[in-house]
Amino acid sequence: MTVTLAIDCMGGDHGPSVTIPAALHFLRADRKARIILVGRTEAIEPHLGTALAEFGERLRVHRASEVVGMDEPPAQAMRSKKDSSMRVAVDLVKSGDAQAAVSAGNTGALMAISRFVLKTLPGIDRPAICSTLPTLRGQTHVLDLGANVDCSPEHLLQFAIMGAMLVAAVEHNERPSVGLLNIGEEEIKGNETVKQAGELLRKSGLNFYGNVEGNDIYKGTVDVVVCDGFVGNVALKTSEGLAQMLATFLREQFSRNWMTKLAAIFAMSALKGFKHKVDSRRYNGASLLGLRGVVVKSHGSADAFAFEQAIWRAAEAARNRLIERITERMERERSAA
Amino acid sequence: MTVTLAIDCMGGDHGPSVTIPAALHFLRADRKARIILVGRTEAIEPHLGTALAEFGERLRVHRASEVVGMDEPPAQAMRSKKDSSMRVAVDLVKSGDAQAAVSAGNTGALMAISRFVLKTLPGIDRPAICSTLPTLRGQTHVLDLGANVDCSPEHLLQFAIMGAMLVAAVEHNERPSVGLLNIGEEEIKGNETVKQAGELLRKSGLNFYGNVEGNDIYKGTVDVVVCDGFVGNVALKTSEGLAQMLATFLREQFSRNWMTKLAAIFAMSALKGFKHKVDSRRYNGASLLGLRGVVVKSHGSADAFAFEQAIWRAAEAARNRLIERITERMERERSAA
Numbered sequence: 001m002t003v004t005l006a007i008d009c010m011g012g013d014h015g016p017s018v019t020i021p022a023a024l025h026f027l028r029a030d031r032k033a034r035i036i037l038v039g040r041t042e043a044i045e046p047h048l049g050t051a052l053a054e055f056g057e058r059l060r061v062h063r064a065s066e067v068v069g070m071d072e073p074p075a076q077a078m079r080s081k082k083d084s085s086m087r088v089a090v091d092l093v094k095s096g097d098a099q100a101a102v103s104a105g106n107t108g109a110l111m112a113i114s115r116f117v118l119k120t121l122p123g124i125d126r127p128a129i130c131s132t133l134p135t136l137r138g139q140t141h142v143l144d145l146g147a148n149v150d151c152s153p154e155h156l157l158q159f160a161i162m163g164a165m166l167v168a169a170v171e172h173n174e175r176p177s178v179g180l181l182n183i184g185e186e187e188i189k190g191n192e193t194v195k196q197a198g199e200l201l202r203k204s205g206l207n208f209y210g211n212v213e214g215n216d217i218y219k220g221t222v223d224v225v226v227c228d229g230f231v232g233n234v235a236l237k238t239s240e241g242l243a244q245m246l247a248t249f250l251r252e253q254f255s256r257n258w259m260t261k262l263a264a265i266f267a268m269s270a271l272k273g274f275k276h277k278v279d280s281r282r283y284n285g286a287s288l289l290g291l292r293g294v295v296v297k298s299h300g301s302a303d304a305f306a307f308e309q310a311i312w313r314a315a316e317a318a319r320n321r322l323i324e325r326i327t328e329r330m331e332r333e334r335s336a337a
Numbered sequence: 338m339t340v341t342l343a344i345d346c347m348g349g350d351h352g353p354s355v356t357i358p359a360a361l362h363f364l365r366a367d368r369k370a371r372i373i374l375v376g377r378t379e380a381i382e383p384h385l386g387t388a389l390a391e392f393g394e395r396l397r398v399h400r401a402s403e404v405v406g407m408d409e410p411p412a413q414a415m416r417s418k419k420d421s422s423m424r425v426a427v428d429l430v431k432s433g434d435a436q437a438a439v440s441a442g443n444t445g446a447l448m449a450i451s452r453f454v455l456k457t458l459p460g461i462d463r464p465a466i467c468s469t470l471p472t473l474r475g476q477t478h479v480l481d482l483g484a485n486v487d488c489s490p491e492h493l494l495q496f497a498i499m500g501a502m503l504v505a506a507v508e509h510n511e512r513p514s515v516g517l518l519n520i521g522e523e524e525i526k527g528n529e530t531v532k533q534a535g536e537l538l539r540k541s542g543l544n545f546y547g548n549v550e551g552n553d554i555y556k557g558t559v560d561v562v563v564c565d566g567f568v569g570n571v572a573l574k575t576s577e578g579l580a581q582m583l584a585t586f587l588r589e590q591f592s593r594n595w596m597t598k599l600a601a602i603f604a605m606s607a608l609k610g611f612k613h614k615v616d617s618r619r620y621n622g623a624s625l626l627g628l629r630g631v632v633v634k635s636h637g638s639a640d641a642f643a644f645e646q647a648i649w650r651a652a653e654a655a656r657n658r659l660i661e662r663i664t665e666r667m668e669r670e671r672s673a674a
Binding site for chain 1: 596
């Protein structure tokens with residue numbers, strides 16, 4: 001199915017040197033996709049080579065004169081940079097010229113701009129950020145990861161619906177299991193918000209598993225893990241910190257002396273297999289859910305391989321009717337309530 | 338310095354077969370310590386061998402006829418089992434016969450019993466659970482880890498004081514740095530509770546670093562990380578889940594075929610070094626802080642090595658005047674406020 005994606009070429013730590021090679025590689029692999037590269041034409045052109053000729057109408061460049069800084073306050077980026085590459089990419093989704101936007105820029109600005117331009121879906125109070133994480137069994141989706149620090153039980157229910165519909169869309173799993181992140185499995189555990197969210201989820205039409213604990217994320221106990229943005233952000237960043245520490249320790253041990261360095265060479269295949277399995281680049285691309293359009297946020301430090309994964313996620317979500325699925329499900333839940 | 342420790346021999350998944358060997362090994366290493374083994378004499382005696390003769394008055398057995406179940410509701414354990422090994426061990430701290438109690442039993446019951454028997458220190462509203470975690474630079478202390486799911490800014494300040502005094506006592510670091518777990522470094526980040534807690538911490542006499550994020554835990558950015566029990570519990574359990582997943586993947590990769598199995602033998606020294614470095618048993622023993630007595634909770638699944646680490650933590654805290662340090666600091670903060 002044809003799909004058109006708007007790429008914010010200027011975002012992220014590396015800008016066009018990463019975003020454009022990723023977009024071109026994607027276009028070669030997905031022959032029904034179209035890409036609109038958004039940004040400063042003088043920054044984009046040097047990275048195009050013969051691509052415009054190669055892809056014809058499947059590739060075009062859309063000029064945007066401004067760039068949102070990685071540390072720029074979201075409100076400022078939104079108000080004063082109406083011609084930023086980020087803003088124009090989202091505008092293209094709003095106008096229907098593209099079905100999804102992908103950016104590696106400033107998360108807060110992307111959320112603020114997306115919310116302002118696209119608006120939230122009916123019944124959704126706040127958009128949420130949803131990431132995919134590797135598990136013992138495959139992968140799981142966790143939301144919210146930092147957009148919302150104070151959530152009501154109703155917000156958590158909305159997150160659950162959005163997360164479940166994302167899994168339905170991109171994994172073709174129509175009844176994904178949903179877990180509520182808590183500090184114990186029993187229904188009486190947790191704070192008031194979580195207990196009430198549990199009540200709402202039990203009454204909902206979702207495939208609600210019940211409470212899950214932090215370790216269930218990586219066990220792969222459920223397809224979707226729901227939590228408020230404060231807890232989700234801490235869980236995600238704690239994981240990043242632990243993974244980095246373990247990688248450092250493993251490297252240190254293998255470079256201790258000539259014996260262990262030799263062992264590292266023997267163990268190369270196993271260590272490479274391990275590295276591939278937990279390569280965070282494969283999971284790059286967080287979905288901004290609850291908006292009237294598909295927006296995917298890449299990690300700012302993404303390389304071309306990682307950024308391309310974010311493009312694939314956007315294409316998958318747009319092709320599999322993510323927005324329509326969330327809208328339909330919200331209507332069903334509201335008419336049942 | 339002489340110190341007497343009351344050991345709940347019956348707690349944990351393995352009971353006396355783990356707790357008693359650990360206690361005896363500890364007594365051999367620490368020649369100024371005394372131990373009171375608490376529990377059913379018929380369960381304890383088979384594990385003693387010639388220990389009573391070997392240690393003389395440094396070791397005695399204190400009979401307790403009941404055992405708190407690992408899944409028993411805390412309120413029930415407290416009300417109906419007044420002669421449980423857990424309760425009697427804490428009673429011995431209250432009476433002054435012991436300076437600290439160690440248990441691998443049911444966390445909720447241990448907290449409820451300790452709070453009921455020992456009471457909280459002046460100015461402390463709620464006790465908190467504090468664990469030590471390995472970091473890139475050494476170790477850090479995180480609290481609360483699950484005792485308190487709804488915390489006020491004042492509670493978080495109290496946790497910070499208790500955590501800082503624990504580090505002062507056991508690490509002989511008189512000005513430990515304290516970080517407030519948040520979802521960004523800037524003061525404006527986070528929910529209302531955390532923002533107000535930041536204000537209180539800035540005004541306090543503590544060595545307050547400011548906000549830290551999840552990844553700072555394992556970076557070792559600060560000596561003490563403060564958070565509410567919901568967030569702390571999720572961070573800890575998420576870490577456990579991730580570590581288990583990574584260990585499983587590493588094992589899988591090294592047992593893929595005869596080549597990788599051979600590589601594992603070559604890499605044994607490096608892999609063992611890695612395993613030692615991140616061995617969670619070395620960090621076993623969470624402190625129940627804010628009580629009028631030292632109580633240390635061992636992981637339920639601890640083996641003898643791990644349980645002995647919990648005993649060492651209890652001995653260190655008692656010898657280094659933990660309770661007095663928290664009391665003095667609370668007085669100082671309150672007279673300054």
